[in-house]
Amino acid sequence: MTPLLEVDRLRISFPRPGDAPLVPVDDVSFALAPGELLALVGESGCGKTLTGLSLPRLLPAGAEIGADSSIRFNGQEITGLSERELRAIRGRRIALVFQDPMTSLNPVMRVGRQIIEAITAHQRVTRSAARERAIALLTEVGIADPATRVDEYPHQLSGGMRQRVMIAMALAGEPDLLVADEPTTALDVTVQAQILELLDRLRASRGMAVLLITHDLGIVAGRADRVLVMYAGRIAESAPTATLFRQPAHPYTRGLFASIPRLDATNARLPTIAGSVPRPDRWPTGCRFHPRCPVAIPHCSVERPPLAEVAPMQRAECWVAQGEHA
Amino acid sequence: MTREARIGVTLGGLLLLLGVAGPIIAPDPLAPMSGPLLHPSLANWFGTDQFSRDVFARVAHGARISLGVALIAVAISTLIGTAAGLIAGASTRSGSAIASRCIDLGLALPRVVVLLVLLAAVGTLPLPLFAVVLGLTGWPGIARLVRGETLRLRHAPFVTAAEALGANTGRVLWREIFPGTLGPVLVAATLGVADAMLLEAGLSYLGLGVRPPHPSWGGMILEAREYLGAAPWLLLAPGVALGLATCAATLLGDALRRSLQPDAK
Amino acid sequence: MSGWLLRRTASAIATALAAAAVLFVLVHYLPGDPLAAVLRDRPATPDVLAALRQRWCVDCSLPHSFARYFGALAHGDLGPSPSENRPVAMVLAEHLGPTLLLGALTLLIDFTVGLALGLWAALRPQSRAARMVSALSIAGYAIPAFVVGMILVWLFAVTLGWLPPGAIADPLLPADAPTMTVLFDRLRHLILPLATMVIATIAVPLRQQRAAVLAVAAEPWVLAARARGVPPLAVAWRHCWRPALTPVVTLLGLWLPMLVAGTVFVESVFAWPGLGSLIATATEDHDVPLVMGAGLLLIVMVQLGSLIADLLYRVVDPAQRAA
Numbered sequence: 001m002t003p004l005l006e007v008d009r010l011r012i013s014f015p016r017p018g019d020a021p022l023v024p025v026d027d028v029s030f031a032l033a034p035g036e037l038l039a040l041v042g043e044s045g046c047g048k049t050l051t052g053l054s055l056p057r058l059l060p061a062g063a064e065i066g067a068d069s070s071i072r073f074n075g076q077e078i079t080g081l082s083e084r085e086l087r088a089i090r091g092r093r094i095a096l097v098f099q100d101p102m103t104s105l106n107p108v109m110r111v112g113r114q115i116i117e118a119i120t121a122h123q124r125v126t127r128s129a130a131r132e133r134a135i136a137l138l139t140e141v142g143i144a145d146p147a148t149r150v151d152e153y154p155h156q157l158s159g160g161m162r163q164r165v166m167i168a169m170a171l172a173g174e175p176d177l178l179v180a181d182e183p184t185t186a187l188d189v190t191v192q193a194q195i196l197e198l199l200d201r202l203r204a205s206r207g208m209a210v211l212l213i214t215h216d217l218g219i220v221a222g223r224a225d226r227v228l229v230m231y232a233g234r235i236a237e238s239a240p241t242a243t244l245f246r247q248p249a250h251p252y253t254r255g256l257f258a259s260i261p262r263l264d265a266t267n268a269r270l271p272t273i274a275g276s277v278p279r280p281d282r283w284p285t286g287c288r289f290h291p292r293c294p295v296a297i298p299h300c301s302v303e304r305p306p307l308a309e310v311a312p313m314q315r316a317e318c319w320v321a322q323g324e325h326a
Numbered sequence: 327m328t329r330e331a332r333i334g335v336t337l338g339g340l341l342l343l344l345g346v347a348g349p350i351i352a353p354d355p356l357a358p359m360s361g362p363l364l365h366p367s368l369a370n371w372f373g374t375d376q377f378s379r380d381v382f383a384r385v386a387h388g389a390r391i392s393l394g395v396a397l398i399a400v401a402i403s404t405l406i407g408t409a410a411g412l413i414a415g416a417s418t419r420s421g422s423a424i425a426s427r428c429i430d431l432g433l434a435l436p437r438v439v440v441l442l443v444l445l446a447a448v449g450t451l452p453l454p455l456f457a458v459v460l461g462l463t464g465w466p467g468i469a470r471l472v473r474g475e476t477l478r479l480r481h482a483p484f485v486t487a488a489e490a491l492g493a494n495t496g497r498v499l500w501r502e503i504f505p506g507t508l509g510p511v512l513v514a515a516t517l518g519v520a521d522a523m524l525l526e527a528g529l530s531y532l533g534l535g536v537r538p539p540h541p542s543w544g545g546m547i548l549e550a551r552e553y554l555g556a557a558p559w560l561l562l563a564p565g566v567a568l569g570l571a572t573c574a575a576t577l578l579g580d581a582l583r584r585s586l587q588p589d590a591k
Numbered sequence: 592m593s594g595w596l597l598r599r600t601a602s603a604i605a606t607a608l609a610a611a612a613v614l615f616v617l618v619h620y621l622p623g624d625p626l627a628a629v630l631r632d633r634p635a636t637p638d639v640l641a642a643l644r645q646r647w648c649v650d651c652s653l654p655h656s657f658a659r660y661f662g663a664l665a666h667g668d669l670g671p672s673p674s675e676n677r678p679v680a681m682v683l684a685e686h687l688g689p690t691l692l693l694g695a696l697t698l699l700i701d702f703t704v705g706l707a708l709g710l711w712a713a714l715r716p717q718s719r720a721a722r723m724v725s726a727l728s729i730a731g732y733a734i735p736a737f738v739v740g741m742i743l744v745w746l747f748a749v750t751l752g753w754l755p756p757g758a759i760a761d762p763l764l765p766a767d768a769p770t771m772t773v774l775f776d777r778l779r780h781l782i783l784p785l786a787t788m789v790i791a792t793i794a795v796p797l798r799q800q801r802a803a804v805l806a807v808a809a810e811p812w813v814l815a816a817r818a819r820g821v822p823p824l825a826v827a828w829r830h831c832w833r834p835a836l837t838p839v840v841t842l843l844g845l846w847l848p849m850l851v852a853g854t855v856f857v858e859s860v861f862a863w864p865g866l867g868s869l870i871a872t873a874t875e876d877h878d879v880p881l882v883m884g885a886g887l888l889l890i891v892m893v894q895l896g897s898l899i900a901d902l903l904y905r906v907v908d909p910a911q912r913a914a
Contacts, residue, residue: 056818058814058817058818087820087822088820089820090817090818090819090820091818091819091820091821092820095818095819096815096818096819098811098814098815098818100811103810103811103812104811104812104815105812105815106812106816106829106830106833106834107812107834107909107910108833108834108836108837108907108908108909109829109830109833114816117816117819117821117825117829118819118820118821121819121820121821121822122820153909153910155909155910166815169815169819170819172819173819173820430606431606431609431610431613434606434607434609434610434890434893434894435610435613435614435890436848436851436852436886436889436890436893437852438851438852438855439614439851439870439885439886439889439890440614440617440886442855442870442871442874442882442886443614443617443618443874443879443882443883443886444617444618444621445874446873446874446876446877446878446879446882447618447621447622447623447625447877447879448621448622448623449623449624449627449877520733524735527735527737527738528735528737528855528856531737531856531859532855532856532859532871532874532875533875534871534874534875547737547738547741550741551741554741554744554745554749555749555750558745558749558750561741561742561745562742565738565741565742568734568735568738569730569733569734569735569738572733572734572735573729573730573733573734575733576729576732576733577729577733580729
C-alpha cells in the first residue's frame with residue numbers, strides 16, 4: 001500500500017546573519033499510511049510542532065526547508081509547490097487542528113461563518129448548502145443543538161466545544177490527513193478524553209490518517225498505531241505503540257516512562273531525567289541525548305548513531321540500544 | 327534606549343540647555359538692538375523683532391517660561407489627580423463614589439473650554455496664577471488613569487494578602503496600591519508636560535495666556551503674524567523651538583510608556 | 592440593545608447638564624467685572640449702571656441666577672450676548688456650520704487615509720517608508736496645531752502665494768459669480784485649515800490601526816485560517832482587519848474632544864468663522880454668556896462623541912453585546 005505521507009530527511013533551519021543557522025528540526029524521516037494514527041511525542045522545544053507545520057508549509061517567516069528534504073503526499077512531492085498550489089492542499093488534503101481553541105478562532109466572526117469559509121475555500125456551493133454542511137459537521141463532532149450553535153460567537157462556547165468546532169472546520173475540506181498539534185493540552189482532563197475519542201471515531205468513519213503531536217504519553221496509549229519519540233530535533237525512537245510501552249529501547253524514552261507517576265509506586269521520589277533540554281543553538285555533539293543519558297558510552301559523545309532497527313519494527317537512535325558496549 | 331527615546335532625550339536636553347544657559351549668554355530680551363526686523367546674523371543669532379529686541383534672547387527666556395509654567399501645572403494636576411484617583415478607586419463606599427462622580431464630571435468638561443470661560447470672566451492673570459489655573463484644569467485625565475489602576479490593583483493577590491494580614495484600607499492604599507500606579511502616572515505626567523506647553527502656547531497665541539512683558543513662544547508667534555513675509559524668522563524661531571519642545575516631551579512619554587509595558591506597541 | 596441605548600443617552604444628557612451646572616457655578620463665583628463686555632471701557636452714569644446691573648442680573652444670588660439661566664435653557668434660550676447684543680443661540684448657529692464642515696472633513700480624511708496608512712504600515716512594519724510615515728505623524732501630532740497652521744500659511748500663502756491666508760471665502764467675489772468659481776474659491780480657502788487639522792490629528796487613528804493590525808496578525812486564528820486554505824485577501828480582510836477594528840472604533844469617541852481642543856486654535860490662525868474662533872474672540876471680549884453658550888455646545892459634542900463611540904464599540908465587538 002502506498003504510504004499517504006512520506007517525510008524524508010526533513011530539515012528546517014532558520015538562517016541567522018553573521019552566525020550559524022538555527023536547525024530546530026534535523027533529518028527527520030517517517031511515513032504514514034492511510035487511516036493510520038501516528039503519534040509524535042516529545043517535550044516542548046524538540047521540534048515536533050515545526051515538523052507538523054512543515055507539512056502544509058505554514059512555517060514561520062525566516063524558516064527554510066533543507067534542499068534535500070522531501071515531503072511526498074500521495075506520491076506527489078509538495079516541498080516545491082507554489083503558494084497557490086499549496087492552498088489547494090491546505091484544508092483539502094492536509095488539515096490542521098491547533099492547540100489553543102481560545103485564540104485559534106476569530107473572535108469577531110460567528111462560528112458557522114468560519115466553518116462555511118473553510119467549506120467554500122475548496123468547493124463551490126450555495127450559501128444554504130454550505131450552512132447545511134456546517135450544521136452537519138457540528139453534529140458529526142458531537143455538538144448538541146448545532147442549528148443554534150452555528151450562529152454563535154466563539155466566546156459563547158466552552159473550551160471543549162470550541163475545540164470540536166476547530167475539528168469541524170478541519171474536516172470541512174474532507175482531508176486525508178489531519179495534523180492535530182496538542183489538541184487537548186488546553187482542555188480539562190475529562191474533555192480531553194472526549195476529544196480524543198472523537199478523533200478516533202472520525203478516523204474510523206472517514207478513513208482519515210491522523211498525526212497526533214503531543215507531549216503527553218498517556219493519551220497515546222491505546223489510540224496510536226505507532227509512536228515517534230522526538231528529542232532535540234531528531235527522532236530518537238520509532239515503534240508500534242504496544243512495543244514502545246512494553247520495551248522502550250532509547251534511554252530517553254525509558255526516562256520518560258520512568259518519570260510518569262504511578263499509583264502503585266513505593267518509593268517517595270519521582271524519578272526524573274537529569275539535566276535539561278538543550279537549546280537549538282547548542283546541540284550537543286554526537287548523540288544529542290548523551291549529556292543526560294544514564295547509560296552513555298564514550299562513542300556516544302563522538303558520533304551520532306543512526307536510526308537503526310533494534311527489534312522488529314522498532315528503531316532507536318542509540319548506540320547502546322543497537323548493541324554496543326563501552 | 328530606542329531611537330525615539332534618544333531623540334527625545336537629546337531634544338529635551340538641548341532645550342533645557344537653551345532655557346538654562348541661553349538667558350545667561352544672550353543679551354537683555356527687552357533691550358533694543360541695532361535696528362528692527364534685522365535678519366539673523368552673528369550679532370543677533372535669530373535676528374531682531376519689530377521693537378529691535380534680540381529674538382534669540384526672547385526665545386531663550388521664553389523657554390524658561392514655557393517649561394516653568396508647564397512643570398508647575400503638571401505638578402499640580404498630578405498631585406490632585408493621583409489623590410482623586412486613589413480615593414475613587416479605593417472602594418465602593420460613598421467617599422469613593424463621590425470622588426468617582428467628580429472625576430467623571432471633570433472629564434466631561436473640556437479643558438480648553440474651562441480655561442476660556444475662566445479667562446473670559448476674570449481677564450488677565452498674573453503668570454504664577456496662570457500656571458496654577460492650568461494645573462487645576464488638568465487633573466481629571468490623571469485621575470481617571472489612577473482610578474483605573476487602583477481598581478485593577480485592588481483585586482491583585484498581593485493586596486488581598488496585605489488585607490488578610492490586617493492592614494486597613496488606607497494603609498493598603500498607600501503602601502501597596504500607590505507604588506503600583508507610579509509607572510503610568512509618570513508616563514501621564516510626561517505627556518502632560520507636552521499638553522500643558524501646548525495649551526500655554528495656544529492661549530498665549532490667542533493673547534490670553536502669558537502677557538507682555540514676559541516673553542512666551544506662543545505670544546511671539548502671535549506677534550509674528552504681521553511680519554510673515556518681511557521677517558519669517560519671527561515665526562520660525564519660536565515655532566521651531568515650541569515644536570521641538572513638545573516633540574521631545576511626547577517622545578519621552580511614549581518611550582517611558584513602552585519601557586513600562588514591553589508588550590504594547 | 593435599545594434599553595441600553597436609552598440608558599446610555601440619558602446618562603450622557605445628565606452628565607452634560609451636570610457639567611454645565613458646575614461651569615455655571617464656577618463662573619458665578621469668579622472675580623471679574625461682568626459688565627466689561629457690555630461697557631467696553633465706556634463711562635456710564637450711575638443710573639445706566641444700575642439698569643445694566645438689573646438687566647444682567649449682576650447682583651442676583653446663585654439660585655436665582657441658576658434658575659434663570661437653566662430655565663431659559665430648557666426653552667432653547669441661551670440668553671443674550673453682551674458684546675454682540677444678539678441672542679447667543681443665534682450667534683452660535685451662525686458659527687456652527689464652518690466648524691462642522693471642517694470637523695467632518697477632517698474626520699473623513701483621518702479615518703480613511705489614516706486607517707489605510709496605518710494598515711499599510713502594519714503590513715510591512717520594517718520598511719523605511721512605513722517608519723517614516725509613523726514618525727511624521729507623531730511630529731504632526733506633537734507640534735502644536737497652530738504652529739503647523741502658521742507655517743503652512745507662511746509657506747503657501749505668504750511665500751508662494753498659491754492659497755489664501757485665511758477666511759472661508761473671498762469677500763470680493765460678486766454675489767452672482769458662477770457656481771464653479773464659488774466652489775473653487777471655497778475649496779482654495781478650505782485646503783490649508785483642513786491640512787492643518789489633518790496633520791494634527793491623523794497620527795491617532797494611524798498609529799492605533801497600525802498597532803491593532805500588528806497585534807492581530809500575530810494571533811493564532813490567522814494561521815488557522817491560512818491552514819484551511821483561505822485565500823490571502825480574505826485572510827487579511829476578515830481575520831486581520833476586522834478584529835483590529837474594535838480598538839480603532841473607540842477612537843471616534845476620543846476624536847471629538849480632540850477636535851474641540853484643536854478647533855479653537857486652528858480656526859484662529861485662519862480666521863475661520865467657526866465656533867473655535869468665536870469662542871476665542873468672545874473670551875477676549877469678556878463675553879461670558881457667549882463663551883458659556885459655546886462651551887455648553889462643546890460639552891454636548893463631547894458627550895455625543897463618547898456615546899457614539901460606545902455604540903459603535905457594541906456593534907463591532909460581539910462580546911460586548913452580551914454585557
